[in-house]
Amino acid sequence: MFQVKTGSKMCMNASCGSTSTVEWKKGWPLRSGALADLCFRCGSAYETSLFCETFHLDQSGWRECYLCNKRLHCGCIASKLVVEFMDYGGVGCSTCTNCHQPNLGKIGENPGLFSRLPMNRQHTNGENGMNVGKADLFSQPLVQGDDKREEFMPHRGFSNLIKTDRLDGGEILESSSTPSQPPSLNMPLAALPYSLNFATATKKLMDAASQPHAVQSSSSSILQTPSKSVLGTPPGTSKSAQARIGRPPNEGRGRSHLLPRYWPKYTDKELQQISGNLNLNIVPLFEKTLSASDAGRIGRLVLPKACAEAYFPPISQSEGIPLKIQDVRGKEWIFQFRFWPNNNSRMYVLEGVTPCIQSMMLQAGDTVTFSRVDPGGKLIMGFRKATHTKDIQGCGLTNGTLNEDTSSSGVTETPTSINASSCPSQNPEELKGLPEHLNSNHGGSSLKKSEVNGVKDKKRTRTVGAKSRRLLLHSEESMEVRITWEETQELIRPSPSEKPTVVVIEEHEFEEFYEPPVFGKRTIITSKPSGEQERWASCDDCSKWRKLPVEALLPAKWTCSDNVWDESRCSCSAPEESLKELENVLRMSKEYKKRRTGVSQTVRTEEELTGLDALASAAALGDTLGEEEEPATTTRHPRHRVGCSCIVCIQPPSGKGRHNSSCLCTVCSTVKRRFKTLMMRRKKKQLEREEIEAAAAADQENKEDGKTGRIDLNSDPCNRGEVEAVGVEEKEESGKGEAGECLGVAQAGDVVGVTELEGEGEKIGEESKGSKLI
DNA sequence: CCGGTGCATGTTCAG
DNA sequence: TGAACATGCACCGGT
Numbered sequence: 001m002f003q004v005k006t007g008s009k010m011c012m013n014a015s016c017g018s019t020s021t022v023e024w025k026k027g028w029p030l031r032s033g034a035l036a037d038l039c040f041r042c043g044s045a046y047e048t049s050l051f052c053e054t055f056h057l058d059q060s061g062w063r064e065c066y067l068c069n070k071r072l073h074c075g076c077i078a079s080k081l082v083v084e085f086m087d088y089g090g091v092g093c094s095t096c097t098n099c100h101q102p103n104l105g106k107i108g109e110n111p112g113l114f115s116r117l118p119m120n121r122q123h124t125n126g127e128n129g130m131n132v133g134k135a136d137l138f139s140q141p142l143v144q145g146d147d148k149r150e151e152f153m154p155h156r157g158f159s160n161l162i163k164t165d166r167l168d169g170g171e172i173l174e175s176s177s178t179p180s181q182p183p184s185l186n187m188p189l190a191a192l193p194y195s196l197n198f199a200t201a202t203k204k205l206m207d208a209a210s211q212p213h214a215v216q217s218s219s220s221s222i223l224q225t226p227s228k229s230v231l232g233t234p235p236g237t238s239k240s241a242q243a244r245i246g247r248p249p250n251e252g253r254g255r256s257h258l259l260p261r262y263w264p265k266y267t268d269k270e271l272q273q274i275s276g277n278l279n280l281n282i283v284p285l286f287e288k289t290l291s292a293s294d295a296g297r298i299g300r301l302v303l304p305k306a307c308a309e310a311y312f313p314p315i316s317q318s319e320g321i322p323l324k325i326q327d328v329r330g331k332e333w334i335f336q337f338r339f340w341p342n343n344n345s346r347m348y349v350l351e352g353v354t355p356c357i358q359s360m361m362l363q364a365g366d367t368v369t370f371s372r373v374d375p376g377g378k379l380i381m382g383f384r385k386a387t388h389t390k391d392i393q394g395c396g397l398t399n400g401t402l403n404e405d406t407s408s409s410g411v412t413e414t415p416t417s418i419n420a421s422s423c424p425s426q427n428p429e430e431l432k433g434l435p436e437h438l439n440s441n442h443g444g445s446s447l448k449k450s451e452v453n454g455v456k457d458k459k460r461t462r463t464v465g466a467k468s469r470r471l472l473l474h475s476e477e478s479m480e481v482r483i484t485w486e487e488t489q490e491l492i493r494p495s496p497s498e499k500p501t502v503v504v505i506e507e508h509e510f511e512e513f514y515e516p517p518v519f520g521k522r523t524i525i526t527s528k529p530s531g532e533q534e535r536w537a538s539c540d541d542c543s544k545w546r547k548l549p550v551e552a553l554l555p556a557k558w559t560c561s562d563n564v565w566d567e568s569r570c571s572c573s574a575p576e577e578s579l580k581e582l583e584n585v586l587r588m589s590k591e592y593k594k595r596r597t598g599v600s601q602t603v604r605t606e607e608e609l610t611g612l613d614a615l616a617s618a619a620a621l622g623d624t625l626g627e628e629e630e631p632a633t634t635t636r637h638p639r640h641r642v643g644c645s646c647i648v649c650i651q652p653p654s655g656k657g658r659h660n661s662s663c664l665c666t667v668c669s670t671v672k673r674r675f676k677t678l679m680m681r682r683k684k685k686q687l688e689r690e691e692i693e694a695a696a697a698a699d700q701e702n703k704e705d706g707k708t709g710r711i712d713l714n715s716d717p718c719n720r721g722e723v724e725a726v727g728v729e730e731k732e733e734s735g736k737g738e739a740g741e742c743l744g745v746a747q748a749g750d751v752v753g754v755t756e757l758e759g760e761g762e763k764i765g766e767e768s769k770g771s772k773l774i
Numbered sequence: 775c776c777g778g779t780g781c782a783t784g785t786t787c788a789g
Numbered sequence: 790t791g792a793a794c795a796t797g798c799a800c801c802g803g804t
Contacts, residue, residue: 293796298778302794318780340781345792351779 262286262304282380285311287369290357295364299354308348311370312337325370325379327356333381356381385543521554542572
């Protein structure tokens with residue numbers, strides 16, 4: 001049940017360097033794949049890769065919080081230092097099962113590994129028996145009142161640890177709870193699952209950073225940790241703030257150690273941005289480049305086994321558990337975290353990720369990042385968009401290999417660093433965006449580019465290899481990248497200096513330009529309930545959305561620094577607009593895209609949208625867009641979305657946004673015109689039907705009278721009339737459709753304020769033109 | 775028939 | 790060589 005093994009390994013602490021005999025325990029009820037060893041000489045923590053095979057707790061077991069390592073916040077010793085972990089949703093610990101006090105608090109209040117020494121001494125077992133924290137306290141699944149814990153403290157040789165100044169609890173607490181701690185300081189801690197030993201890890205990093213020989217050690221993962229100067233430098237002021245540095249696990253190549261490609265590669269700036277956006281302290285855990293399968297519709301994201309076992313809650317059942325993960329915008333998602341048996345092993349997946357992936361507009365090749373919020377332990381999911389291949393291929397530093405980097409996570413995209421670094425013709429300013437290890441001019445690193453993060457490029461990009469790349473290009477999702485001519489039309493703008501010559505052809509006015517058109521930036525126009533319109537554009541550097549005047553016309557390449565309309569947001573460092581507004585814009589962007597795709601696939605092939613559909617689109621669009629806080633679904637029917645033409649969704653809106661009956665806006669006039677035409681058509685049809693019926697009756701009467709003609713028993717005069725009427729209708733319809741007549745049913749005045757995406761006004765018009773009558 | 779689910783299999787790569 | 794992972798595919802249930 002409980003095993004203790006001893007072994008020998010090199011202490012990672014460069015200042016120690018001893019080949020210590022360490023002791024580790026197999027079978028922590030915490031995480032598989034991550035155990036802590038302690039160097040006998042210096043006390044540095046090891047991370048070993050033993051898999052928890054001895055026993056495996058299910059989620060009903062007793063343990064400490066896997067996320068935040070918190071326990072005993074209530075200070076209730078009688079609770080055996082155990083709390084019941086009730087919520088796997090990323091929330092963290094629940095309440096002490098003994099005193100029922102909430103088990104939430106700040107790290108500083110949390111008795112950490114060594115800060116519990118006074119308490120541990122209560123459990124000290126003999127001269128050398130020492131409680132080293134988790135290893136002792138949670139080596140067994142205990143139930144309340146279980147005192148067997150004392151039997152599982154067979155540690156020997158730890159006495160000197162207690163005496164070590166390094167392991168002073170107060171010092172640890174201070175270092176691990178310092179509020180001003182820069183985010184990067186946490187990164188290496190993240191490599192320690194459960195932040196096992198905050199103090200020693202921090203100390204080790206500091207020691208390593210201060211000792212040149214440690215940095216030179218190619219085998220040490222400390223190589224990739226941020227330098228001391230970086231740690232102490234406010235984000236954004238250091239060139240390293242832009243450095244995308246992989247933060248590796250603490251040590252070694254054990255079986256369950258994270259491969260370098262999963263090391264979180266946040267720049268400090270990104271981390272700061274995320275932390276700022278969420279106002280939280282973010283601890284990067286790992287990241288994964290999306291495969292075609294991950295980004296596909298199947299909605300399953302394959303998790304690296306080691307990462308899943310190291311950072312996600314342990315699961316014993318294949319069905320897994322629901323896992324709550326928050327995205328960088330603060331939206332919470334619940335995924336099913338589960339596994340499949342696979343070759344005597346496990347394959348971990350997150351199920352139900354499609355909506356999240358789509359909301360982030362991710363594709364195969366993009367990267368999702370997983371972080372943890374400390375304190376609290378909430379899981380955060382971010383992302384980084386892959387850059388265009390063309391931006392990288394042929395550029396010197398990356399040697400033509402496909403680099404997954406990067407414009408980054410959601411609201412905090414910073415593509416410039418790697419983009420810039422990829423191009424040989426850089427000025428010194430641009431070089432500031434280089435990761436330190438890529439830029440030999442800074443920091444004196446002599447690493448070759450192919451050895452970035454201690455791993456060859458091909459390894460980093462393995463998951464987007466030739467096969468994946470092919471899939472990437474031809475996957476259905478990626479087809480959206482292929483911009484259509486119709487879409488291109490929207491981006492084309494007359495040359496700014498050009499004045500059009502108006503030519504009238506068959507009573508239609510055309511603008512002629514002699515200069516070739518220029519491409520503009522795609523933007524989104526929204527409307528407030530008041531009717532005021534706003535234009536939104538995404539910065540090409542940081543991808544933040546900026547609110548602009550509706551009359552603003554942007555060049556193809558536009559960044560925050562070009563934002564002459566809003567001085568407070570003319571820099572990429574400026575925060576984005578409110579979340580609500582952004583959600584609205586992003587939703588519209590998505591819907592816009594969807595609508596465009598849908599339109600190109602349906603309307604283009606056949607004018608299937610009826611006048612009612614077009615009307616419903618207009619109504620639903622207006623309804624949705626007119627109300628800023630409305631979700632993507634219509635308020636009428638949660639399952640229906642913009643454009644839905646069902647009877648529910650086309651109901652006239654009520655309350656806010658309703659147009660006055662005298663309104664003469666485009667939509668209202670269209671509705672009125674349709675209504676008028678419809679009434680005329682109905683009247684006409686009725687007349688025709690009456691005429692046909694009368695004719696049929698007369699004909700039958702004649703036949704009966706003459707008794708010479710045969711009666712067609714299969715003929716239904718009414719139906720025949722109906723068919724003929726439909727025929728007439730269709731004929732008439734096509735004619736009117738070509739003439740641009742818009743018909744439909746709706747009550748005039750029932751249309752809400754309509755907000756147009758750029759070009760949508762024409763789009764609706766086009767739909768109407770091609771629409772059939774009802 | 776279609777989409778979801780669970781598992782199997784082929785490929786890649788680290789040890 | 791075996792573990793990890795990407796993806797194919799059979800099965801099953803719902804429509």
